[in-house]
Amino acid sequence: MPSFTALASVEPSSQQAEDFLIRPDGAAGSSAGGPAATGDPRISAEFPPPTWRWRRSAIPDYLGVAVLGAGAIYVESAHGDPEPEWKGTNGLDESVRDLLRLHSRGAREVAHRVGDALMYGMIAAPVLDSFATLGIRDGAWDTLWQTQMVNLESFAFTSFVSSLLQNMVARERPFVRNCRSGDCEGDQPNRSMPSGHVAFAFTGAGLVCNHHRYQSLYHDPASDRAACWTGLGLAAADGVARIMADHHYASDVAAGAAIGLVSGFLLPRLLHYDHIDTPETRQRSGGAFIKGFSLRPLLSAGSAGVACDMRY
Template sequence: MEPVIVLDEELGAPLHWNPAWGDFSAVEWTLTGAGAATILAARLLSPSSSHATGGWGPDEDVREDLRLPTETGRRVSREISDITLTVSVGYPILIDSLLVAGWYRGNKDIALKTSLINAEVIAITLAIQGITNVTVSRERPYGRECGDEKTGLENDCVGTNRYRSFFSGHTSTAFAMAAASCSHHINLSLYQDPTADAMSCVGGFVVAGLTGYLRISGDQHYLTDVLTGAGVGTFVGFFVPWLFHYRDDGSDDALTHGADDGVNLTVVPSGQGAAIIGTF
């Protein structure tokens, strides 16, 4: 019988979290919970009875150019936008966090941290979006055709969803996740290759941009709805991970220098201001 050789194949290099970045804090748990509650409240509340209608600036021209000509085509566009949104949300969590960070790079703690940060970003983004669309109460582009039985929009014209156009939830969420995922790739080098990490960032924003286009071609949103959603989502997606974690590189943890050379200088407060204590 030939001997059986078992190869102990190594997976990716160990993934490390800079201690200066901290854990997912109580403040973040509170923000995430408050965001989730706000999202629910915004869905339960009806938009303002004073509705904003029609396009702003270039909206009408863009709608005329990008809106698909048939209702069937527009519905397909909306359904595809649901798929691209699912990819935008699912890929960073399932692939980047759970599969790459948790399994391939062997750090379940970082997988959990990045997943929680992603959830926080989504909660904050959709909370802002929910408050805004209830307050602005902008009619969706297709709303002007409600009442015409030939359009096949009877179900879309019933209920409050008709007045939740500004700004786009699909687009803001997709861009928020693209930005948050990019933040993780920049700081953690999840794929262990600058080009691969950069391509992941680019891919996330391409899918997010496609989502925005599909919302316009499906006659669900105006250009200004999509651009605002993209801006808000991108800002939250980059700012929140930076604010709570990635902005601190650990260089300011202590004002101590020269330890490796056997000289230790420490700045301490004194009665007249500050003093330097040296250990040689």
Template structure:
């Protein structure tokens, strides 16, 4: 008996010199039907939320025991000074320790955050929306985008409880930004959508440079042809 089994592959993490090319590859893979649906859903939700926004009321609601502390943690989690070093450290330490899994995760996170920060920065300058506290560059929420960028990568790579925890941290980040009157609800929804799409895209299985890499493996009373793509 001969069976053909093909499963998605995750190539070893790239090096610094591979980063520009892989970033461009990520950009090329963004236009998909799935991403179009995510974008349409996020845009529609942000537009709907914008019609009844009351940032002061939201902040008062969130400024409660326990909720306030969780929101404050989310505020810290989404900060670029946490997200970027965490991604780079995972990539670098994983490579140093010879862990392809850790290095690959860190590489995906690094690429995802780089594209997320670029997209968010461009949109902030374009819209220049005033924040609820009177400051500039409200739309979209960069903290929320970065937290959901990480959540997108983790969810795509691992799913399950790991993805759920990462998404939960993203939600806390969004709540923290609204509790601090840094963003409107629509800013948070837009940031979450952008980060999620870019993160899921960066965490996708990518093809091997060596092709399918077919090999025979024992399976019961026969052999299976296992390949990676």
């Protein structure tokens, strides 16, 4: 299948090409069976340079992210302060609120800040985790680019869905019943369902679990599992903090967790990790003139560039 690639790079010498070989199964290794002759400790028979083996992001993915992002911005700007549509509660929500809600306003404000920190931390976790391992440690910039696109797709989906549902459901937050003369403990009083904080936190946790399961970012199964469970624990703690701060009911937290798990766990598998990228699958892809299009950064000592790959 013909291809067109535009890039700026330095070609390896023939000796370097002989020192590092790609085995027929697609894994990388050295001609000596141990570390490559370049002396790079990141490259070995046990831990070859990571390559992206799944479906690559293409034009539909970039467009999808743009549409979801624009949709979330529109919903927030045009409908970000809805009138209350749902003020009712249920026995479970009230029981959990009575159990977890902090009594002091100052303590609730601290819990609110803790919830913010946990949400932002879980948004950053899959981004920084993959950058530190795939990028800084391994220098696998193409694999890092694809991984970050998976992150962006999931977070864009979470942003749009959670924002849309919050404004459509327009559930009154629990702290509203304690407002006095317009003085409330938070803003956006009618956007309780679902919890956006928890949706983003569980999206980040799901992404961490997927990346470590499929790419083994830490090169150790126990450490990869620990990263996954730590992310899930922090996301769950965010949900508890939101109830303690009296910003959400338990059902809001459960709905946010469901959105995050779909976005962080299921979506990356449906779009990428369940589809191995091989020459055969590319040949079987539709009859369009352009079979695939992707962009990826090229970084090396003292130089940088962008590679454009088009298959037709």
